[in-house]
Amino acid sequence: MNFKLRLWRQKDRTSPGSFQEVEAHGISPDMSFLEMLDEVNNDMIRAGSEPVAFESDCREGICGTCSLVVEGLPHGPDKGTTVCQLFMRRFLDGQTISVEPWRAKAFPILKDLVADRAAFDDIIAAGGFISAKTGSAPDANGLPVPKKDADTAMDAAACIGCGACVAACPNASAMLFVAAKVSHLGHLPQGQPERERRVVRMVSKMDEAGFGNCSNRYECEAACPKEISVEHIARMNRDYGVSSLFGSERVRAEGGAG
Amino acid sequence: MNPIAAYFRSSIGRKQLMGLSGIYLYIFLLIHLVGNIGLLMGPEHFNQYGYLLTHTLREIIIPIEFSLLAAFLLHLGLGFKLAAENRAARPERYAVKASKARSGAYRGWMMLTGSWLLLFVIVHMPHFRFGAYRVAPIANYDGLEMNDLYAEALRSFANPWFTGFYLLSFALLFTHLAHGVQSSLQSLGVNHPRYNTGFRRFSWAYAVVICGGFAALAVWAHFQGKI
Incomplete structure (x- = not known):
């Protein structure tokens, strides 16, 4: 050809x-x-x-x-x-x-067709992690996770962080990426300790990086190679509102790993 | 920064305010439409309704009007601000632009239709909210004098340009609501796989009822005024 x-x-x-x-x-x-x-x-x-x-x-x-x-x-x-x-x-x-x-x-x-996606790394560093004890791995069945939650978390965890959501969004918004990370960890018991801090800090870092705002056009979902649903964006919207306004801790936007 | 202040400065916080003010405004539109249906019941009913709002319930209605004004200003202020940020987020446009979502181009017209609706409100409010007191003739029911808003409406809508302007505005409002109602829910986190199709249909149905209702009344008034 x-x-x-x-x-x-x-x-x-x-x-x-x-x-x-x-x-x-x-x-x-x-x-x-x-x-x-x-x-x-x-x-x-x-x-x-x-x-x-x-x-x-x-x-x-x-x-x-x-x-x-x-x-x-x-x-x-x-x-x-x-x-x-x-x-x-x-x-x-x-x-x-x-x-x-x-x-x-x-x-x-x-250069040419290479874009610098380090902004995603900064967002992950701001909250895309859990605190885990060092030492031997815990027993796999020691921490019960409902099947439904495990499935939803896995759907969100399928995000490979390529940035196609940003590229497809008419506003160059990173909402689907951040939502996938927030939703993935937010569905699992291991993600609960930092749940409020995570969403506030990751969103704050996202805004700081100069991504656009979400206008619910859903181009991200259609472009996503892992077909991550905008349902996760709605969940992040809920989590963000609740954590910012009614959270049990007063989360400062600054902070993160390292 | 204070966490609450940070919320109101964040992208999500402002989108949620956008959604909340939008919800308040589109609920108002439904009430406005219900009031307008009174036109069909004749001059006495409609003028009595106008008198109820502007005189009898004055102390309640005026604060509500100020809250609507506040919601409107917030909605359009945030709209312009968010749209400017969205443009700035992609300084260099794509040479070739395509869409995989096929969700309807009208979803991208919020800024355009919103700006037109601002123009509409600038024309509509001085006319029917403030001007009517000056231009409308006086009607007298059981010794109670009131502005004949019914006559003023029919007189105005007899003009085909006036009716055309209103119909165009309703058509643009339709696209604004068809996306906006659903979008307001998503921004506030109201999304559930079981109900999402329902939300989308509700958004369209709401836009059809509101805009169809106002448009039908405008057409009715146009022909009523002519006969």
């Missing part, structure tokens, strides 16, 4: 970027989108030009590193997949495909 690619090229954080038109020849329909880009990069290297920078790690849809906006859709047109699990047979032979990086003020572009 052959494709015409429009790749976003940007030298660094501060330089303005633009599209570069590149031809991709002899692509197998069974290649993933990233393998196709590898081929394009090989051609570029052979031709002596600078290859396009993009991120990837596991290439099996579980690590959350790959981050491309394909034809205006984060992770491409398929539902519930990351872009590394998007295959070229999904496209038409000869099709023009635009590839852009995640775009958000809180995710500055480092």
